[in-house]
Amino acid sequence: MATQMFVVAKTYVGCGGSTMATVQEKSVVSEDTVGLRVNGESHRVRVEPQWTLQYVLSEKLGLTGTKEFCGEGACGACTVIMDGRPVLSCMTLAIECSGKNIETIEGIARSNHPLIEAYIKHSCMQCGFCTPGFVVTAKALLDRKPDPTVEEIKEAMVGNLCRCGTYPAHIKAIQEAAAVLRDVLRGGVGREQ
Amino acid sequence: MKTFRHVSARSIEEATSILRESGGKARIIAGGTDLLGEMRDGILPEAGYPEILVNIKDIPGLDYVREEGDRLVVGALTRLEDLATNETVKSGYPALGEAARRTASPHIREMGTVAGNICQNNRCWYYWVPNNAFYCLRKGGKACYALTGDARYHSIFGAARVGATACTRACPNSIDMPDYLSKIREGDPAAAAEILLKTNPLPAITGRVCPHWCEGDCARGEFDEPVSIREVERFLGDQVLNEPEGFYEPPHRSTGRRVAVIGSGPAGLSAAHYLRQAGHWVTVFERMPEAGGLLVYGIPPYRLPRDVVRRQIDALEDTGIEFVLNTEIDREGFEELTRTYDAVFVAAGAWKETEAGIAGEQCLVPGTEFLRRTYEQPQDVAGKTVGVIGGGNTAIDVARSLLRLGARPVIFYRRTKDEMPALDEEIRKAEEEGVRFEFLTLPVGAGQETEGVELTCCRMELGELDESGRPRPVRVEGSEYAVHCDLVIKAIVEKPDYSFLPADFVDGRGRLRLDETGHSLRRGVLAGGDFVTGPATVAEAIAAGREAAKYIEAYLVGKARVDDETAPVCTFGQRFDGSCLEPSTRVEVPALSLTEKLRSLTVEETGSLDRRAVEAEAGRCFNCGCVAVSSSDLAPALIALGAKIRTSQRVIDAEDFFSVGVDTSTVLGPGEMVLEVEVPRPGTDARSAFLKFALRKSIDFPIVNCAAAVSTDGGLVKSARICLNSVYGAPVRATAAERYLVGKTVDEATAAEAADAVLADALPLLNNRYKIQIARTLVKRVVLACGPGAGPGAG
Numbered sequence: 001m002a003t004q005m006f007v008v009a010k011t012y013v014g015c016g017g018s019t020m021a022t023v024q025e026k027s028v029v030s031e032d033t034v035g036l037r038v039n040g041e042s043h044r045v046r047v048e049p050q051w052t053l054q055y056v057l058s059e060k061l062g063l064t065g066t067k068e069f070c071g072e073g074a075c076g077a078c079t080v081i082m083d084g085r086p087v088l089s090c091m092t093l094a095i096e097c098s099g100k101n102i103e104t105i106e107g108i109a110r111s112n113h114p115l116i117e118a119y120i121k122h123s124c125m126q127c128g129f130c131t132p133g134f135v136v137t138a139k140a141l142l143d144r145k146p147d148p149t150v151e152e153i154k155e156a157m158v159g160n161l162c163r164c165g166t167y168p169a170h171i172k173a174i175q176e177a178a179a180v181l182r183d184v185l186r187g188g189v190g191r192e193q
Numbered sequence: 194m195k196t197f198r199h200v201s202a203r204s205i206e207e208a209t210s211i212l213r214e215s216g217g218k219a220r221i222i223a224g225g226t227d228l229l230g231e232m233r234d235g236i237l238p239e240a241g242y243p244e245i246l247v248n249i250k251d252i253p254g255l256d257y258v259r260e261e262g263d264r265l266v267v268g269a270l271t272r273l274e275d276l277a278t279n280e281t282v283k284s285g286y287p288a289l290g291e292a293a294r295r296t297a298s299p300h301i302r303e304m305g306t307v308a309g310n311i312c313q314n315n316r317c318w319y320y321w322v323p324n325n326a327f328y329c330l331r332k333g334g335k336a337c338y339a340l341t342g343d344a345r346y347h348s349i350f351g352a353a354r355v356g357a358t359a360c361t362r363a364c365p366n367s368i369d370m371p372d373y374l375s376k377i378r379e380g381d382p383a384a385a386a387e388i389l390l391k392t393n394p395l396p397a398i399t400g401r402v403c404p405h406w407c408e409g410d411c412a413r414g415e416f417d418e419p420v421s422i423r424e425v426e427r428f429l430g431d432q433v434l435n436e437p438e439g440f441y442e443p444p445h446r447s448t449g450r451r452v453a454v455i456g457s458g459p460a461g462l463s464a465a466h467y468l469r470q471a472g473h474w475v476t477v478f479e480r481m482p483e484a485g486g487l488l489v490y491g492i493p494p495y496r497l498p499r500d501v502v503r504r505q506i507d508a509l510e511d512t513g514i515e516f517v518l519n520t521e522i523d524r525e526g527f528e529e530l531t532r533t534y535d536a537v538f539v540a541a542g543a544w545k546e547t548e549a550g551i552a553g554e555q556c557l558v559p560g561t562e563f564l565r566r567t568y569e570q571p572q573d574v575a576g577k578t579v580g581v582i583g584g585g586n587t588a589i590d591v592a593r594s595l596l597r598l599g600a601r602p603v604i605f606y607r608r609t610k611d612e613m614p615a616l617d618e619e620i621r622k623a624e625e626e627g628v629r630f631e632f633l634t635l636p637v638g639a640g641q642e643t644e645g646v647e648l649t650c651c652r653m654e655l656g657e658l659d660e661s662g663r664p665r666p667v668r669v670e671g672s673e674y675a676v677h678c679d680l681v682i683k684a685i686v687e688k689p690d691y692s693f694l695p696a697d698f699v700d701g702r703g704r705l706r707l708d709e710t711g712h713s714l715r716r717g718v719l720a721g722g723d724f725v726t727g728p729a730t731v732a733e734a735i736a737a738g739r740e741a742a743k744y745i746e747a748y749l750v751g752k753a754r755v756d757d758e759t760a761p762v763c764t765f766g767q768r769f770d771g772s773c774l775e776p777s778t779r780v781e782v783p784a785l786s787l788t789e790k791l792r793s794l795t796v797e798e799t800g801s802l803d804r805r806a807v808e809a810e811a812g813r814c815f816n817c818g819c820v821a822v823s824s825s826d827l828a829p830a831l832i833a834l835g836a837k838i839r840t841s842q843r844v845i846d847a848e849d850f851f852s853v854g855v856d857t858s859t860v861l862g863p864g865e866m867v868l869e870v871e872v873p874r875p876g877t878d879a880r881s882a883f884l885k886f887a888l889r890k891s892i893d894f895p896i897v898n899c900a901a902a903v904s905t906d907g908g909l910v911k912s913a914r915i916c917l918n919s920v921y922g923a924p925v926r927a928t929a930a931e932r933y934l935v936g937k938t939v940d941e942a943t944a945a946e947a948a949d950a951v952l953a954d955a956l957p958l959l960n961n962r963y964k965i966q967i968a969r970t971l972v973k974r975v976v977l978a979c980g981p982g983a984g985p986g987a988g
Contacts, residue, residue, distance in 0.1 A: 049197055049198060050194040052229070071230075071233065071234075072233075072234070073226050076298070085272070085274070085304075086299065086300055087300055087303050088226070088300045091229050091230070091304065092225070092304070093225065093229070095199050095248075096199075096225075096248050137300070156299055159297075159298025159299050
């Protein structure tokens with residue numbers, strides 16, 4: 001587990017003289033090295049304050065499955081699961097992710113999650129660029145709701161956009177993956193059915 | 194993305210102290226989805242970004258939703274998704290739960306916090322276009338693009354002023370044009386004139402001769418034609434001269450201090466007026482037989498009739514300003530003035546002819562002398578060819594006067610039309626009237642002949658840029674040629690004459706020694722106008738006079754500092770009428786025909802607008818303001834439910850929490866942050882609902898959203914609270930509809946009636962009238978949802 005590092009700000013813009021001293025005493029500033037726990041593995045990464053989580057995952061950790069498309073929180077391509085919540089890594093500063101548990105498409109694929117198979121079976125992608133975001137969002141949904149209704153699926157996936165228009169296929173894939181997961185939980189054979 | 198310093202605060206105290214001590218350079222990042230988008234897309238001008246981001250997400254204990262007694266309390270850092278899915282909220286506070294559920298997409302709800310939602314920036318499509326593509330009013334630019342463009346995410350209840358408008362900023366006197374034009378629209382020209390006189394005591398004069406930079410920057414110019422501001426000013430100026438009572442009055446008090454003003458041109462008159470109004474005795478000294486300086490002896494009467502100047506001087510004289518005419522101040526006289534008066538203001542203008550460096554210069558007539566003589570005793574130049582050397586306003590005035598005297602003027606200018614320092618409007622008129630121009634021509638020699646002057650000229654070409662930023666004219670070798678003129682007038686740069694000042698006021702290079710303020714020659718002795726700047730405009734001279742008056746006032750009362758120019762007030766939240774947005778053309782100004790114009794030196798070339806035309810022109814003012822909307826989904830729900838916002842300093846009614854602003858959309862002060870939202874539990878007889886109209890079900894911001902909370906007694910409405918959002922810079926409480934509903938049953942008819950009441954005073958923009966219909970429907974439906982037999986979404 002990565003340790004969360006905090007140091008006192010050494011220089012502090014806009015706060016000179018005596019006010020600086022008071023700020024120094026109280027202020028705890030994230031160091032530029034953060035500890036990230038990604039797909040169960042700990043990483044220590046040097047980050048700049050303006051770097052997004054998506055940038056760090058993709059450019060610093062080589063996890064290129066997390067895509068940036070719109071860059072403004074409208075498409076869901078960059079979705080990762082952070083402490084159980086599906087969030088947009090293009091709108092999250094990496095410096096604020098110290099000590100957080102992050103799950104990316106690579107982790108979901110490695111765990112052989114039934115969503116992967118279901119997505120392939122139902123041809124949920126054409127160009128495939130948006131697919132990791134859809135899968136991660138769906139995984140977060142199934143983690144919370146093992147048996148979602150169609151409405152609940154629609155509502156959960158509404159922040160993911162697909163320019164190829166594959167939407168109907170996703171609903172089927174997610175329902176199927178949910179069924180497989182429920183079987184697994186019940187001790188059934190799951191995917192082989 | 195922009196770089197910044199990032200601080201993770203561990204406590205509320207730490208976060209607020211950083212905010213306070215940063216001097217406005219720090220901003221809170223709670224959800225961050227807006228702020229990061231803003232920084233990454235470069236939507237702001239360079240200086241607009243925070244230097245420090247204070248992350249408050251790690252502050253423990255601010256993430257909770259629970260009922261405490263008869264109220265719901267929600268921590269500031271509660272994620273919207275947690276609020277939307279909370280069973281207590283869904284069942285007991287449905288408007289709030291539904292508002293949270295309809296906010297953005299699930300991902301954004303998982304990241305976004307309650308406090309972040311209610312503190313979000315006001316929304317505008319243009320504002321958010323990357324790379325500051327629309328440099329709009331709100332960012333410090335000139336125009337609001339939504340007034341006449343696509344305006345779905347914009348106000349239907351008018352705009353909010355965001356500081357000085359482009360016209361005001363362009364004006365040397367910072368006249369608040371939209372403000373006085375509003376007064377005319379309201380049918381109160383007297384109030385309009387008062388606003389005008391605050392920073393310009395000579396509106397009848399500037400209304401005729403000002404180069405009206407305001408019109409050049411008028412936002413309407415991009416749309417159809419700029420508002421004819423100068424003509425309105427002229428109308429108001431004439432009004433106050435026709436009935437000066439109430440506008441030019443002696444001051445109520447007298448300080449007993451005495452100020453001498455040397456020169457009765459616009460700078461001197463302006464200073465004299467403001468000093469007199471401050472209660473001082475003011476004496477203006479003028480060397481000529483008539484007061485007005487440049488206004489009388491420089492600007493030709495067909496542009497500025499003498500009687501206008503006379504009546505203006507009379508009005509000022511009636512306030513108790515003393516004019517001493519025919520009195521030239523020499524060095525001795527100057528020393529005496531400084532001894533006998535408490536303060537002296539030197540505004541003697543720039544009248545000294547400079548050497549043109551032409552061989553045989555003595556046979557040329559100076560331009561200012563020609564203009565002066567023309568006024569006193571017009572010369573007979575009919576039919577004669579007259580050369581005019583120069584490219585400034587004096588050269589144009591001389592040439593146009595010559596035309597009116599029947600002469601054939603030719604202007605010789607060494608550069609091209611583009612580099613002429615004269616005002617474009619004047620150059621255009623000169624061309625129209627038939628003044629001949631010889632550009633790229635430099636007279637180098639003049640020889641007196643028995644009949645007229647032989648002028649030797651040289652052709653020029655443009656070279657490298659010189660220190661004035663204009664291309665330097667370079668002689669073309671061997672291009673000399675001779676021109677015969679009956680008379681040649683040189684109208685090149687005039688300079689101030691410092692010969693009457695004590696020697697120590699002028700430095701070795703012949704420049705005035707002014708102090709660091711740029712006004713004072715010595716304590717209590719100030720200078721301003723053309724005397725300091727060289728030839729400029731009437732408007733700039735007025736500004737200089739007013740500025741000097743402030744310094745003199747400060748000196749006389751012993752104040753250490755001079756107040757800044759009254760910054761135009763930012764009237765956030767004020768409602769502005771957008772009904773002027775249909776295309777329209779400028780009202781035509783009555784003008785003489787070309788032949789009529791050229792017939793007389795003294796008949797004014799343009800007429801005044803009548804009152805109706807002035808009102809039409811005032812009605813064309815966009816009254817520029819920001820029409821971005823408050824678009825929080827939680828805001829209307831919180832207001833409808835009568836919630837309170839607890840901050841680090843106070844508890845505020847949700848209704849009072851939002852404000853219409855540029856950098857902030859809330860009333861939070863520096864270092865203040867939201868800690869909690871408290872919602873009173875609705876009574877058993879109460880229902881609440883929230884509805885949102887957006888283009889897509891998720892992600893998109895609302896076109897309109899609306900919440901209502903209605904309590905009934907025996908089927909009749911006891912009380913109702915209805916709030917619309919995304920229709921104005923702040924949430925709009927629908928009080929008219931609320932009042933209407935009390936005592937009635939909720940049904941189709943009453944709900945529709947209530948909706949009409951809300952939208953009765955809507956002020957849509959050119960392209961968003963449809964939002965009224967959407968808003969009306971939403972109000973009706975949200976009211977119905979709170980009534981008996983309401984479906985899901987209500988409770």
